[in-house]
Amino acid sequence: MKFPSEIKPVRATRAATTVLPLPETTQNFLIRKGNKSYKHQYSNIYFLRLRSLRQSVEEAALAKWKNLSGKPVMVPRVLDVINSQLCYIIGTVYLHMPLKPNVMIDIARDHSIPPPPPPTKFYSDNDSIMLEDESGRIRLVGEVLKGKNIVTGIIIGVLGAETAEGDFKVVDICFPELAPQAFGEIDLEDAMDTDGDEWIGFVSGLEVGKTTSIDAQLQMLTEYLTGEEGGEDDQLSAAKISRLIIAGNSLAPGALAERIETPSYAERKARKKELDPKTFTPNPIYDLSAYLLDIARVMPIHILPGPGDPTGTMMPQQPFPRGIFGDASTRFSTFHLESNPAYINIASTSQPSCKRHILVNSGQPLDDMFKYLPTPPVTRLSVLESTLRWRHMAPTAPDTLWCHPYFVADPFVIRETPHLYVVGGQPEFGTNLITDETQIGRRIKSRIVLVPNFAKSGMLVVVNxxxxxxxxxxxxxxGMMTAEDDVISEETQPLYSQEEPKLAVPDFTMGSDTMDSQQD
Known part of the structure; x- marks a missing residue:
């Protein structure tokens, strides 16, 4: 048995990737003085979205339906359809859903009675689908609609005919499909033959400041990333992680509010056990800054705000103030404060021609879209894939997802398909590789990833x-409890042999297989 003083440290060189400047065609989510206005109606966003995606849908519809025997024609306006004539129309989807929050109902209700809890799903059998453009709105009917991922705000083309009742019976649907890919076509097979690997780490939901302590997990995460934990193989694996991207909810929801309010003596007495120093931190930002400072010394960090963080709630959420994280953000130029969502372009140092276009958000758009669809059969992973084919990452904004009232352009339109599309704050891990081919024969490959809440799962996701x-x-x-439901993990195994003392240490070994299964 070797004592710690006899173990020689592993000398490994940290893998490196460089950040590339975003091209002018890539949307910037920073709200500057020129576009910071609240005088405009939200209807502008829908008109801008339709104008931006109409041509893409029209081209996809023409390619899909041009050889049909009925020779369908495109009707420019939804209210100009002719009864019983086969045609296709393009517009913005609106779902009329009785369970969806309605501000007029909230105003009219009796405020002496407590409101019912908000539903976890807006979907019901009484929903109806509308298609609208500048001319008006028409109701869509047909069995084909039941098997499609459709939410409010997406731009689609529908093939069918008007019925005697004035509805439009749909026989087929067309989406914009995948946008062209940044940096041209990629060949993953060629990339596998190159020497040297650079991995990117993703974590979400650190939730520093929870009443149930997860300090042990956070400390292990920090020591693993800095190369201070595990055996030789673990340290060599950690050295391949070139940067860390934190996708929201770094602080526990309400962690700061509990410090601002001054509870009464009775409340303090009742909460004495809950606020025990062993399970509660009175300085969540200081603790988070300390973890980030240790990691920032060895690798670049990108941090996005999330729904539980002390930032604005409207999408896109603006970056944290730089001074909030102390030395971690002021001493290191590699500490990047990102908006939510955020585009990040990186290039491999060992292979400079290998460039990746990354899109990250903290999960609010996906969480909101998921309320519109039945579960099962719809999964979160299938909805995330649909956003690429819709070319829009947050179509339910501004209907049920708060967002800034843009009046020049809709920044949530996906103009270039990302190589890596990551969403944080999800209940479970999931990933899939989306492949497609454009009309001009170019291959498109995009990896989508759902990053689970770290406070509940203790999971770091790394992508090559x-x-x-x-x-x-x-x-x-x-023997260690998770922060959410106190379930003991059964997947970990000690790294030491049976002859040595059974110390409680984590299993840092990375899985060897790529996980391409679809999960909810």
């Missing part, structure tokens, strides 16, 4: 910048 392979590192210890 060259091959887009995905692996997971689970930080859990035998």
């Amino acid at each position: 910048a060259k091959t887009l392979e995905v692996r997971c590192v689970n930080f859990a210890v035998d």
Whole structure:
């Protein structure tokens, strides 16, 4: 048995990737003085969205339906359809849903009675689908609609005919499909043959400041990323992680509000056990800054705000103030404060021609869209894939997802398909590789990833910048409770032999197989 003083440290060179400037065609989510106005109606966003995507849908519809025997024609305005004539129309979807929040109902209700809890799903059998443009709105009917992922705000083309009742019976649907890919066509097979690997780490939901302590998991995560934990193989694997991207909810919801309010003596007495120093931190930002400072010393960090963080709630959420994280953000130029959502372009250092276009958000758009669809059969992973084919990452904004009232352009339109599309704050891990081919024969490949809440799962997700392979590192210890439901992890195993003392240490070994299964 070797004592710690006899173990020689592993010398490994940290893998590196460089950040590339975003091209002018890529949308910037920063709200500057020129576009910071609240005088405009939200209807502008829908008109801008339709104008931006109409041509893409029209081209896709023409390619899909031009050889049909009925020779359908495109009707420019939805209210100009002719009864019983086969045609196709293009417009914006609106779902009339009785369970969806309605501000007029809230105003009219009796405020002496407590309101009912908000529903977890807006979907019901009484929903109806409308298609609208500048001329008006028409109701869509047909069995084909039941098997499609359709939410409010997407731009689609529908093939069918008007019925005697004035509805439009749909026989087929057309989406904009995948946008052209940034940096041209990629060949993952060629990337696998190159020497050297650069991985990108993704984590979400650190939730520093929870009343149930997850300090052990956070400390293990920090020590793993800095190369201070695990055996030689673990340290060599950690050295391949070139940067860390934190996708929202770094602070526990309400962690700061509890410090601002001054509870009464009775409340303090009742909460004495809950606020025990062993399970509660009175300085969540200081603690988070300390973790980030340790990591920032060895690798670049990108941090996005989330729904539980002390930032604005409207999308896009603006970056944290730089001074909030102390030395971590002021001493290191590699500490990047991102908006939510955020585009990040990186290039491999070992293979400069390998460039990746990354889109990250903290999960609010996906969480909101998921309320519009039945579960099962719809999964979160299938909805995320649909956003690429809709060419829009947050179509339910501004209907049920708060967003800034843009009046020049809709920044949530996906003009270039990202190589890597990551969403944080999800209940479970999931990933899939989306492949397609454009009309001019170019291949498109995009890796979509759902990053689970770290406070509940203890999971770090890493993606190979060259091959887009995905692996997971689970930080859990035998006998340690998770922060959410106090379930003991059964997947961890000690790294030491049976002859040595059974120390509670995490299993840092990365899985060898790429996980391409679809999960909810």
